Amino acid sequence: KQRVLSGIQPTGELHLGNYLGAIRNWVDIQQDYDSYLFMADLHAITVPHDPSTLGENARKVAALYLASGISLEHATIFLQSHVSAHSELAWLFTCITPLNWLEDMIQFKEKSVKQGENVGAGLLIYPALMAADILLYEPDKVPVGEDQKQHLELTRDIAARLNYQFSTEEKPILKLPDPMIRKEGARVMSLTDGTRKMSKSDPSELSRINMLDSPDEIRRKIKRCKTDSVRGLWFDDVDRPECNNLLTLYMVLSNQRKETVAAECADMGWGQFKPLLTEATIAALEPIQEKYRNITAEPGYLDSVLQQGSEKAAALAHQTLAKVKQAMGFTLPF
Numbered sequence: 001k002q003r004v005l006s007g008i009q010p011t012g013e014l015h016l017g018n019y020l021g022a023i024r025n026w027v028d029i030q031q032d033y034d035s036y037l038f039m040a041d042l043h044a045i046t047v048p049h050d051p052s053t054l055g056e057n058a059r060k061v062a063a064l065y066l067a068s069g070i071s072l073e074h075a076t077i078f079l080q081s082h083v084s085a086h087s088e089l090a091w092l093f094t095c096i097t098p099l100n101w102l103e104d105m106i107q108f109k110e111k112s113v114k115q116g117e118n119v120g121a122g123l124l125i126y127p128a129l130m131a132a133d134i135l136l137y138e139p140d141k142v143p144v145g146e147d148q149k150q151h152l153e154l155t156r157d158i159a160a161r162l163n164y165q166f167s168t169e170e171k172p173i174l175k176l177p178d179p180m181i182r183k184e185g186a187r188v189m190s191l192t193d194g195t196r197k198m199s200k201s202d203p204s205e206l207s208r209i210n211m212l213d214s215p216d217e218i219r220r221k222i223k224r225c226k227t228d229s230v231r232g233l234w235f236d237d238v239d240r241p242e243c244n245n246l247l248t249l250y251m252v253l254s255n256q257r258k259e260t261v262a263a264e265c266a267d268m269g270w271g272q273f274k275p276l277l278t279e280a281t282i283a284a285l286e287p288i289q290e291k292y293r294n295i296t297a298e299p300g301y302l303d304s305v306l307q308q309g310s311e312k313a314a315a316l317a318h319q320t321l322a323k324v325k326q327a328m329g330f331t332l333p334f
């Protein structure tokens with residue numbers, strides 16, 4: 001079987017962007033792949049974080065993977081910080097990565113502007129850690145949302161650079177993985193601004209629907225989401241980003257075809273459409289929420305999943321790390 005790898009940062013509540021751009025796709029393809037799925041807690045500290053919630057948030061993310069339908073028959077779920085090879089390979093990569101590659105990353109530019117003079121070096125180095133996260137498992141594909149495409153290209157560049165600089169034989173040291181980006185839901189936009197992506201770090205709670213939001217919260221957020229004053233609803237109009245985003249959400253959450261939704265909603269006003277979207281969202285999230293409650297109620301279950309996952313992941317990761325260290329000329333520990 002081919003291998004896939006992906007992860008999410010436990011920086012807050014997971015939202016529909018994380019679900020539709022990432023987790024749901026992992027569930028859909030899991031039968032055909034050997035999946036390695038992790039919680040990127042080392043990434044979560046590249047912006048100021050609260051130590052009292054970091055661990056709990058990571059466990060919540062793991063529980064949401066399982067609640068969304070990730071099966072342990074196909075997937076290994078683990079915490080990034082439990083596999084020390086991530087930090088170690090990230091350092092090796094940091095030393096072979098040109099500074100300007102890192103400075104060009106859009107996410108660094110955006111997040112560093114927000115933090116001004118307090119921006120930590122970790123935010124800049126972040127893509128080297130991400131490259132390590134991925135390449136340690138030598139996956140064939142990396143299923144991510146559109147927003148992560150640039151980081152994945154950098155991962156490939158770092159792997160290619162390592163291969164170019166240090167492989168002595170014909171055979172490359174590391175395999176270059178391909179991105180796997182699904183079209184629908186690849187970019188879920190904010191409910192308060194259809195030109196920005198839905199994000200955990202947006203200060204406005206109204207901008208996103210979280211996977212664990214109650215039906216009342218979902219109703220309230222959709223009622224207050226940004227719309228426009230045009231009558232009739234249609235897809236793909238650049239002048240109506242909110243309209244395109246909300247119709248797409250409805251299409252994806254209710255599992256309908258684009259043409260069906262386009263025909264159904266063509267003559268609707270917002271007052272008629274919003275309850276449809278609300279009900280589709282509640283119905284899609286309800287079974288996940290119920291499973292989440294069961295998983296978190298079972299004592300010790302999540303811990304044992306994470307422990308087994310880390311052990312399996314560490315065994316694979318340390319093999320790759322040893323290979324890279326050897327190629328770079330290190331003496332391996334005796």
Ligand code: AQP
Binds near residue numbers: 007017
């Ligand atoms: N709005 C989105 N639309 C589609 N996919 C998205 N993803 C995130 N937001 C959207 C996908 O979720 C996965 C994990 O993301 P992450 O949490 O590791 O980092 P992120 O992309 O930076 O997510 P956030 O919510 O914006 O977090 P903060 O605010 O903490 O930076 C990725 O596969 C991503 O594509």
